[in-house]
Amino acid sequence: MSSEQEGESIRCLVAKVGLDGHDRGAHVIARAFRDAGFEVIYSGLHKAPEEIVQATVQEDVDVLGISILSGAHDTLVPKIMDGLEEYGAAEDTLVLVGGVIPEEDRAELEDEGVAEIFGPGTSVEETIEFVRENAPER
Amino acid sequence: MNDEDLLEALLAGEHRALARVISKIEDRSPGYRNLVSDLYAHTGEADVVGITGSPGAGKSTLVDKLAETYRDRGETVGVIAIDPSSPFSGGAVLGDRIRMASTVGDMDVFVRSMSARGTLGGLSTATADAVKAMDAFGKDKIIIETVGAGQNEIDIVQTADTVAVLVPPGSGDEIQTLKAGILEIADVFVVNKADRPGADRTVQELREMIQLGEGAGFGGGGHHSQEVIDAHDDWDPNTDEEADAGWTTPIVETVATKADGVDDLIDAFATHREYLVDSGEHAARTRRRYAEEIRTLLREDVHALLEADLERAGGVDDLAEAVRQGETDPYSIASDLLDPLERCLEDVETDLDVDANGVTESDDR
Numbered sequence: 001m002s003s004e005q006e007g008e009s010i011r012c013l014v015a016k017v018g019l020d021g022h023d024r025g026a027h028v029i030a031r032a033f034r035d036a037g038f039e040v041i042y043s044g045l046h047k048a049p050e051e052i053v054q055a056t057v058q059e060d061v062d063v064l065g066i067s068i069l070s071g072a073h074d075t076l077v078p079k080i081m082d083g084l085e086e087y088g089a090a091e092d093t094l095v096l097v098g099g100v101i102p103e104e105d106r107a108e109l110e111d112e113g114v115a116e117i118f119g120p121g122t123s124v125e126e127t128i129e130f131v132r133e134n135a136p137e138r
Numbered sequence: 139m140n141d142e143d144l145l146e147a148l149l150a151g152e153h154r155a156l157a158r159v160i161s162k163i164e165d166r167s168p169g170y171r172n173l174v175s176d177l178y179a180h181t182g183e184a185d186v187v188g189i190t191g192s193p194g195a196g197k198s199t200l201v202d203k204l205a206e207t208y209r210d211r212g213e214t215v216g217v218i219a220i221d222p223s224s225p226f227s228g229g230a231v232l233g234d235r236i237r238m239a240s241t242v243g244d245m246d247v248f249v250r251s252m253s254a255r256g257t258l259g260g261l262s263t264a265t266a267d268a269v270k271a272m273d274a275f276g277k278d279k280i281i282i283e284t285v286g287a288g289q290n291e292i293d294i295v296q297t298a299d300t301v302a303v304l305v306p307p308g309s310g311d312e313i314q315t316l317k318a319g320i321l322e323i324a325d326v327f328v329v330n331k332a333d334r335p336g337a338d339r340t341v342q343e344l345r346e347m348i349q350l351g352e353g354a355g356f357g358g359g360g361h362h363s364q365e366v367i368d369a370h371d372d373w374d375p376n377t378d379e380e381a382d383a384g385w386t387t388p389i390v391e392t393v394a395t396k397a398d399g400v401d402d403l404i405d406a407f408a409t410h411r412e413y414l415v416d417s418g419e420h421a422a423r424t425r426r427r428y429a430e431e432i433r434t435l436l437r438e439d440v441h442a443l444l445e446a447d448l449e450r451a452g453g454v455d456d457l458a459e460a461v462r463q464g465e466t467d468p469y470s471i472a473s474d475l476l477d478p479l480e481r482c483l484e485d486v487e488t489d490l491d492v493d494a495n496g497v498t499e500s501d502d503r
Contacts, residue, residue, distance in 0.1 A: 008167070009165075009253075011161075034224065034227065034229035035224075035227050036227065037228045037229045039223070039229065039253050040229065040230065040232065041233075041235055041251050042232075042233055042235075043236065048242070051242045051243060054242070054243060054245060055249075057153055058153065058157055058249055058250055059157065059235075059250060060154075060157035060158055060160065087153060087154050088154050138161075138167075
């Protein structure tokens with residue numbers, strides 16, 4: 001093991017919010033992020049927006065990846081964004097959404113401050129590349 | 139935000155500032171040392187408890203219930219959960235948060251996950267510094283949770299005043315309890331999942347181990363009396379007549395999923411703390427810990443100096459190749475690199491003074 005491991009590491013929270021009970025994709029992403037050398041915190045299933053906000057603030061993550069398949073993104077994501085704003089964490093957290101998001105809802109999420117939306121079929125390499133390029137400098 | 143504002147925001151109780159300070163500590167980002175050294179003046183109030191045990195012993199669930207109980211008693215809680223990182227990618231999945239379900243949405247439970255990023259004791263320094271940050275922030279109780287897998291974890295958990303080791307039922311035959319390592323650091327044993335078959339036997343094995351340790355210095359004082367050991371079942375936290383005679387590691391049975399035994403465990407922590415203070419052991423431990431912190435910092439710094447020196451000498455790869463080809467050996471290289479440093483140190487006078495009042499003066503800050 002090299003002694004060069006210390007220093008900055010990209011920290012990500014992979015979050016499942018709301019009622020959908022499928023987290024296979026979240027697991028795949030968490031594992032891929034880990035193998036890319038990121039530090040990954042996985043929220044577990046069925047989290048409320050406040051819990052995601054709490055974890056994002058306390059863990060001081062660079063990236064918040066919200067995985068959502070239930071169709072409730074247009075209510076849950078804004079709640080999370082408002083919470084981040086409240087704690088002064090919105091500005092320097094890269095927020096990504098993955099899952100099933102209809103084309104017509106995308107603009108609204110982006111207005112809320114979501115940096116990118118990864119739909120079905122996105123390769124993990126693409127996601128990792130995006131994180132590497134866009135993770136906030138601190 | 140500059141470091142001064144950051145410190146001010148942390149002391150004012152802003153969660154984001156605490157989170158950011160811990161990140162700076164983890165990243166070893168520029169200026170983090172001054173930040174931490176400024177924290178020291180604001181610390182010393184928190185009770186620090188370490189929880190360790192094998193994977194699957196139920197640490198996170200127990201920590202969750204402890205946090206909940208402390209909150210019910212009106213105390214604020216900080217949790218530092220440590221997980222291993224991959225030696226290959228450096229990546230990590232930090233999964234303990236997932237079990238912190240009882241205190242959801244309560245910002246007064248501040249959970250922070252950390253991974254083993256650094257080497258050379260770096261993680262134990264980072265953990266100790268993160269504890270300082272939470273202490274200065276004003277947390278009443280700080281819990282450090284780590285998987286007990288090796289020496290590194292032992293260093294980390296000894297950042298705590300009181301160390302609880304979780305022993306799940308059926309965790310091996312009695313020879314396991316004789317092996318050196320994780321069990322020796324326990325101030326309190328917790329047999330979690332006490333409703334499972336085999337729990338009684340595990341308690342029995344631990345009790346025998348504690349008895350065996352009698353006179354051999356096991357479990358801290360090494361002057362355990364038979365009565366104390368026998369009495370542990372109805373162990374009364376108020377009888378501390380043994381305070382002078384050393385600490386007998388109590389065994390507390392818990393079922394973390396149902397919060398059974400959590401109050402007993404908290405009582406055991408409180409009794410241990412009382413013992414530490416009354417016996418003077420607290421001062422001794424604190425001193426030992428600071429000594430270790432000083433040594434670790436020095437080791438890190440000297441290591442960094444030497445790494446830089448190694449780079450100037452053309453990097454370690456050429457040297458390793460020279461060894462491979464039989465031209466030299468690692469011992470000769472090490473002394474070649476260190477000799478000039480040794481000569482330098484002989485000529486230098488350090489102006490580090492600790493006067494009679496214990497005030498350290500150094501013109502370095």
